[in-house]
Amino acid sequence: MVGQRLALGLLTLLAISILIFGATELLPGDFAEAVLGQSATPETVAAIRRQLGLDQPFWVRYWAWLSGALQGDFGASLANPDRRVADMIGVRFGNTLFLAGYAAAMAVPLALGLGILAALWRNSVFDRGVNAGALTAISFPEFFVAYVLILWLGQSGWFPTMARVPAGVEMSERLWRTFLPALTLTLVVTAHMMRMTRAAIINLLASPYIEMARLKGVSPLGVITRHALPNAIAPIANVVAINMAYLITGVVVVEVVFVYPGLGQLIVDSVSRRDIAVVQAVALIFAAAYVLLNLAADVVSTLSNPRLLHPR
Structure with a gap:
């Protein structure tokens, strides 16, 4: 009984992680265009998307994000690429x-x-x-x-x-x-x-x-x-x-x-x-x-x- 509940909890967390990652993907607008502004050219937008990995398929980015999260590494901040997300969260958590x-x-x-x-x-x-x-x-x-x-x-x-x-x-x-x-x-x-x-x-x-x-x-x-x-x-x-x-x-x-x-x-x-x-x-x-x-x-x-x- 306890083992079943633990397994169900892990499956629930997996489903929630998919929902969280997918929900943020559905947000309107494009981060690269928001950072570069309206005057950005398509070439610069494509370059920053490649740099941040935003040009990769959904499942590739999700798996990379989930694998890093399981190791305590949530990647770099998009607004401040020089800072790791884990460092930003540490003290505040x-x-x-x-x-x-x-x-x-x-x-x-x-x-x-x-x-x-x-x-x-x-x-x-x-x-x-x-x-x-x-x-x-x-x-x-x-x-x-x-x-x-x-x-x-x-x-x-x-x-x-x-x-x-x-x-x-x-x-x-x-x-x-x-x-x-x-x-x-x-x-x-x-x-x-x-x-x-x-x-x-x-x-x-x-x-x-x-x-x-x-x-x-x-x-x-x-x-x-x-x-x-x-x-x-x-x-x-x-x-x-x-x-x-x-x-x-x-x-x-x-x-x-x-x-x-x-x-x-x-x-x-x-x-x-x-x-x-x-x-x-x-x-x-x-x-x-x-x-x-x-x-x-x-x-x-x-x-x-x-x-x-x-x-x-």
């Missing part, structure tokens, strides 16, 4: 992972805690208030939440409105500089994880073995933490993995709003410069992160459920 990890460190414990307490005090004022706050957070898009936080916390001088991270900055200052974008992502993803945690636990509370635990005198908190929560790992792991994937792939808007030097800002800048090589590389990294995290959630769900691990 680390910045995006840092921001995603920062947001996850706040969002996951907060969501699990609120979900457990909401299930423990079901239909109470706390439960209704948390659900109302979660629905409100889900309803607002990321850029709106970001601008509200900038207005409330940035303009007051508590936190910087632009999350610039100079080289060699200390960890404490880095956490302070990136707090607003991390808080924006936290508010967006916490609601989904909290509601799924609450729903999974409430669904298990109706099980016969939970009633038996209550009859034995186990406290309500003990019923949830010792009996309900371990059996709710599968659905909770799925929603946590999906939201972790979103933290990596959905940072584009947040990074642009806060001018954060991550992959999201890089792909936006590369699209405006028609740097297709960088766009393809970043899109493939985002897709791989999303697929691998969802694959990890499937594996955890399978391993945590004996009925899935040993089907009859």
Whole structure:
């Protein structure tokens, strides 16, 4: 079962790589003509296309790109041929992972805690208030939440409105500089994880073995933490993995709003410069992160459920 899911994940990544490479090929215009300008002659356009390998068939260029990507080499930047795409991505990828990890460190414990307490005090004022706050957070898009936080916390001088991270900055200052974008992502993803945690636990509370635990005198908190929560790992792991994937792939808007030097800002800048090589590389990294995290959630769900691990 686990091997089948891993094989399916690899096939999904292969299909996504074809879609990414093909989609960029369908973009209107010609990169060589865009670089040389309208005054370029057909000879110069043909020369730069040969230099960049754009005159080769689609499958030849795709295979060369995929082979290099599997080795961590995405080729040279089309907008700046002197720079390798891997070098441009390196530091920014680390910045995006840092921001995603920062947001996850706040969002996951907060969501699990609120979900457990909401299930423990079901239909109470706390439960209704948390659900109302979660629905409100889900309803607002990321850029709106970001601008509200900038207005409330940035303009007051508590936190910087632009999350610039100079080289060699200390960890404490880095956490302070990136707090607003991390808080924006936290508010967006916490609601989904909290509601799924609450729903999974409430669904298990109706099980016969939970009633038996209550009859034995186990406290309500003990019923949830010792009996309900371990059996709710599968659905909770799925929603946590999906939201972790979103933290990596959905940072584009947040990074642009806060001018954060991550992959999201890089792909936006590369699209405006028609740097297709960088766009393809970043899109493939985002897709791989999303697929691998969802694959990890499937594996955890399978391993945590004996009925899935040993089907009859």
